[in-house]
Amino acid sequence: WIHVDQHIDAIKSILKFGIPDGRIYHIAPKTENLKTNIDLLEIITSTLGKKLENCIEFVEDRLAHDNCYWLTSKRMILETAWIDTGCFEQDIEKTINWYKEVFSR
Numbered sequence: 001w002i003h004v005d006q007h008i009d010a011i012k013s014i015l016k017f018g019i020p021d022g023r024i025y026h027i028a029p030k031t032e033n034l035k036t037n038i039d040l041l042e043i044i045t046s047t048l049g050k051k052l053e054n055c056i057e058f059v060e061d062r063l064a065h066d067n068c069y070w071l072t073s074k075r076m077i078l079e080t081a082w083i084d085t086g087c088f089e090q091d092i093e094k095t096i097n098w099y100k101e102v103f104s105r
Helices: 003-017 037-047 072-079 086-102
Strands: none
Touching: 003 072, 037 086, 072 086
16 A cells, blocks of 8 residues: 555656656555555454444455565666655655545535
8 A cells, every 4th residue: 555645756756767668667666565465454444433244244265366566666766766765654644634525524
């Protein structure tokens, strides 16, 4: 999970420093910001003052369910010097507050 501000900074770095030969640059968070979906839901529901178990229903995994999607920003760091400078806890709180404001109008 990565905040939109970090994502925009990464795109700017690619446009400025990236090598325009069709290569792919993965934009990924710092390792310490890696969260599972359930971790993210726990943070969101807790921030909203709700209990996770009251907000979700667990269902059986689908066939061929992937357990993890994890990218590395190694090429981004080496070729553009970009790194995720965000703080997950602050960024998720900022995101939740933005949604609360938008949907309370």
